[in-house]
Amino acid sequence: MDKKPAIYHFLKGFWDENPVLVQILGTCPTLAVTATAVNGIGMGLATTFVLVFSCVVISVLRKLIPNEVRIGVFTVIIATFVTLADLFLKAYFPDLSKALGPFVPLIVVNCIILGRIEAFASKNNVWLSFLDALGNGFGFTLTLIVMGSIRELLGKGTWFGIPVLLSFYKPMLVMILPTGAFFTYGTLMGISNALKKIKS
């Protein structure tokens, strides 16, 4: 039913159907945890983990789940993997877990996951669902890293915790505050829209 090559489903998440900039899903973690690049990478990978595993499991079970109760079943499966990710982060990366705070459990209601399941994994086979989830997850992670880098660079003068800007640069505190998050996100979205227009 789908004539596009399998690799397309992996690549589309990076730019063409980037979950953050084009589908405008998962906005809450995008804004909240991107004060530094490290937090962005942690959040992105945790979400990718949950996304890939729940998409694969649901794709395997897609013919067994009755249509009427599907949202409930999906959420319970997602919540299970989120609990796993949360316990893992708490045990091995306690600092990161503290920095992300309630946004790790909030992956449960991240619309990217439910969106990809509803739109893709519940209708396609396991291999395609896996590629789709992986692509979307990496696209999400990449966007978070870009946003985190911009905000960290302008707000603190560092990148991944290493000072890179010369000492005469006075960090703009506003960039790591909520306001900076909204500004960066809005500007990035505008730029990506403009780039798309030039290409087409």
Next chain:
Amino acid sequence: MKLLLLFIASIIVNNFVLSYFLGICPFIGVSKRLDSAVPMGFAVTFVMTMTAVITWIINQLILLKLNMPYLQYVAFILVIASLVQFVEMFLKKFIPSLYKAFGIYLPLITTNCAILGLALLEALKNYNFLESIVFGVGSGLGYTLSMAIMAGIREQLELSNIPKPFENAAITLITAGILALAFMGFSGMIAL
């Protein structure tokens, strides 16, 4: 007095949308017009209050007593999903006019991260029963407030001349940034 402070703090100082970044999706999706933004805000307030009460009972009296806090996420999301379903059925049967007014927004509340965020924050901060209710109502009203302000601004934005790539979502985010800047003025007013 502490309850009053908590109430005011959760409306303006710790506004869910503008300082915690919770519930952004409906904040951008539904804030186009004032007459859909305000009912949505009140629906969220209602579900938030109910969630605050029920998750408090489940968390404090069942999960913590039985030493199973790791079931929190699964339990909370099930409570929220069934609560939204219940509210929907109740309104459909008894207040059909309100049910029609809420329309599609009602089921969408399940995936609004503000609701789950409320339940998690409440468990994290270990509020007692009364504080939980006040926190729920206050956060809901704060959500409604920011939705209403945003919708008012967006109705004006439609008339202004925005660069093409920045239309819709992008300009809304930048406007929200300016709003967050304004709300930052409240921070530090109440320390909790």
